[in-house]
Each structure stands twice: as C-alpha cells, then as structure tokens.
Amino acid sequence: LKGIGPASLHQISKFPSFLEEDVGVIANSLSKLKKSLEVSGSWKMALEQVRYQVSQAEESNCRILSVLDSDYPSLLRFTKDAPYIIYVKGTLHQSPxxxxxxxxxxxxxxxGSLITERITSFFVKNDWSIVSGLALGCDTIAHQTAVAARGHTIAVLAHGLQTISPGSNKKLASEILESGGALISEYGFGSAAIPAHFVKRDRTQAGLAQGVVMIQSDIKGGSLHASRAALQYGRWLAVPFPTELDRQAAEPKIQANMLFASNDTNEKASLLNCDAADLQRLHIVESKEDYPKIIELEKYVGGTSKYGLDFLD
Known part of the structure; x- marks a missing residue:
C-alpha cells in the first residue's frame, strides 16, 4: 500500500490478532492505513503485488522473512529502523x-586491498560471517576472500533479487550462494537501485553485524553511512590506520581514516553524526596484532549491551 512502510508495519503488527483481523477494522485505529485504503482499488492492487512477490520468490528459490519470523537475523531485528520484510536467497549464518x-x-x-584480505581472512578463521554490499573495491575483495577461504558471507543489495548490480559481480554473487552464503535485500522483486536505496542498504549492513570494519574512505565516502549506523546502533567501528606510504602520498581514500585516528573529537563526532561519548566505540587498528582485539569488542545478545541500550524501545 502506498504510504505504508516499515514504521507503519511495526504499528500494525501490534494490533491484536492482526494476521486474522479484517484490514478495515485495523484501519479504524490507524489513520495512515485508513488513508491508504481510501484510494480506489488500492487494496486489490496491493494483494496483486503480494501474489507477484510470492510467486517471484518461489520461482527464484528465495524466502521472504518478516521481523515476526524466528529466523529473521537477530542483530538486525534490534535496530530501530530494521526492515520489516527482507528477501533472502541462500543460507544465513548458523550463528548470526x-x-x-x-x-x-x-x-x-x-x-587497503591487502588489509581487506587480511582482516576478512582473520574473521573467517574465527567462524564469523562477512557482511558487505557486493560493490566494487573493498566489498568485492571481502566477499571474494571469504569465498576463497570457504567462509560464510552475506551480500546486502540495494535492489530486488531479480538482478545483480554491478553486472561484473554476477559470477561472484553465484559463488557466494554456491559457497553457502546469502544475498539479502529489503526491496521487492522488480525494484531498481536508486540512490536512497544505497544509503539504507549500508545501514542494513551495519544492522546485520556486531560491528563494522571500515577499511578506507575519503571524507564524503559512501562507507560512512554504515560507519555512522554502527555507532548509532550502539555497536563498534574499527578503522585501520593508514600505512606510511599512503600517508606520504596523501591518498584521498584515507582521509576519513586519518581524521578518525586524530585527537579532533569534534570533527570526528561531526563526520560520524554522533555524540562524543559514542566515540568510545571507535577503535583504530594499528596492525594485524590488533585483530584479536576486534573480536573481543562488545558483543550483543538480545538487543542489549553493557551500554544499556535496548533497541526494542
């Protein structure tokens, strides 16, 4: 229904016995739903779209999960802007x-490419699932390394599962599935990739994970969306310190790394759109000897952490 998104669905699902209740009865208590249903033919068209999505999922061997399903990813469930419905092709990690x-x-x-390989290999050896976005560059290297190491990896897409973008990663997407990994999207079949989808896709990556390792980024890089989300969700953000060679070359793709490693609290908080207190969960990785320290960072169980955050509120 037009105008009904994840926030509305969360409201609707709190309605007693909403799965069995007539939609008109629920609409009497929810003005946004009532307004959507007032459009002529809207409910009929919505049901037709439902049947289309279900048939496409069945034909593509995909599952459609909602936050009410037990196998909906546990960490993602406890983020405040969790997608109400996700489309999953492949196998989710046994220990999400x-x-x-x-x-x-x-x-x-x-x-940056070398560090991506090293950190990915380290986590795979410790039986962690690698979440990324199937984009070129660091994302591709992370997925490829995980597959080569026979680890589990999830690619979060910014479009429907009817296609793969970029097209150059179609083979990689198939390899992810063949290796026991998964493709995930919060967008239905037929949905195209638009700029707003990429921002939300990046936040979903952070929501699926205990924390984010941001390999390299400039000051305006798209990777900052997931980095900000990690801190907003109360999770950790790890950032490798650039090599002397990259620093001497003033590489533009390490500028965010350099800022995060600095003592400029105000600038860091401004770029990450967070409170200064949140920066306690920003960790600079100096060398491979620091990798084990990342695994020992704050763990989340049931949506809460030692910081007292409860994502069900």
Whole structure:
C-alpha cells in the first residue's frame, strides 16, 4: 500500500490478532492505513503485488522473512529502523550474532586491498560471517576472500533479487550462494537501485553485524553511512590506520581514516553524526596484532549491551 512502510508495519503488527483481523477494522485505529485504503482499488492492487512477490520468490528459490519470523537475523531485528520484510536467497549464518560488516571505498589503495584480505581472512578463521554490499573495491575483495577461504558471507543489495548490480559481480554473487552464503535485500522483486536505496542498504549492513570494519574512505565516502549506523546502533567501528606510504602520498581514500585516528573529537563526532561519548566505540587498528582485539569488542545478545541500550524501545 502506498504510504505504508516499515514504521507503519511495526504499528500494525501490534494490533491484536492482526494476521486474522479484517484490514478495515485495523484501519479504524490507524489513520495512515485508513488513508491508504481510501484510494480506489488500492487494496486489490496491493494483494496483486503480494501474489507477484510470492510467486517471484518461489520461482527464484528465495524466502521472504518478516521481523515476526524466528529466523529473521537477530542483530538486525534490534535496530530501530530494521526492515520489516527482507528477501533472502541462500543460507544465513548458523550463528548470526557472529557477523562483521567489512566495507570500504570502491577504489582502495594497494594497502587497503591487502588489509581487506587480511582482516576478512582473520574473521573467517574465527567462524564469523562477512557482511558487505557486493560493490566494487573493498566489498568485492571481502566477499571474494571469504569465498576463497570457504567462509560464510552475506551480500546486502540495494535492489530486488531479480538482478545483480554491478553486472561484473554476477559470477561472484553465484559463488557466494554456491559457497553457502546469502544475498539479502529489503526491496521487492522488480525494484531498481536508486540512490536512497544505497544509503539504507549500508545501514542494513551495519544492522546485520556486531560491528563494522571500515577499511578506507575519503571524507564524503559512501562507507560512512554504515560507519555512522554502527555507532548509532550502539555497536563498534574499527578503522585501520593508514600505512606510511599512503600517508606520504596523501591518498584521498584515507582521509576519513586519518581524521578518525586524530585527537579532533569534534570533527570526528561531526563526520560520524554522533555524540562524543559514542566515540568510545571507535577503535583504530594499528596492525594485524590488533585483530584479536576486534573480536573481543562488545558483543550483543538480545538487543542489549553493557551500554544499556535496548533497541526494542
């Protein structure tokens, strides 16, 4: 229904016995739903779209999960802007709480590519699922490394599962599925990739994970969306410190890394759109000896952490 999004669905699902109740009865208590139903033919068209989505999912061997389903990813469930419905192709990780989002620029430096491989390999060896966005650059390297190491990886897409974008990663998407991983989208079949979808896709990556490793980014990089979301969700953000070679070359793709490693609290909080107190969960990774420390960072169970955050509120 036009005008009914995740927030409205969360409201509707709180209605007693809403699965069995007549939609008109529910609408009497929810003005937004009532307004949507007042449009001639809207409910009929909505049901037709439902049947289309279900048939496409069945033909594509995909599942449609809602937050009410027990196998909906646990960490994602407890984010305040969790997608109410997700489309899943493939297999989710057996221990979804052991998930890390590894993201970064589409144009990493040589060191950025190497660090992506090393950190991904480390997490795979420790049986963590690697979450990324199937974009070129760091995302692609993370997925490829996970597949090569026979680890589990999830690609979060900014469009419907009827296609793969970029097209150059179609083979990689197939390899992810063949290796026991999954493709996930909150957008139905037929949905195209538009700019707003990529921002939400990046937040969903952070929502699926205990924390985010942001390999490299400039000051305006798209990777900052997931980085901000990680801190807003009360989770951790790990950022590798650039090599001396990259620093001397003043590589544009390390500028966010340099800022995060600085002592400029105000600028860091401004770029990450967070309170200064949230920066306690920003961690700079100096070398591979720091990798084990990342795994020991705050773990989430049941939507709460030692910080006292409860994402059900």
């Amino acid at each position: 709480e052991k998930s890390v989002a590894i993201i970064g620029t589409r144009h990493p430096t040589r060191h």
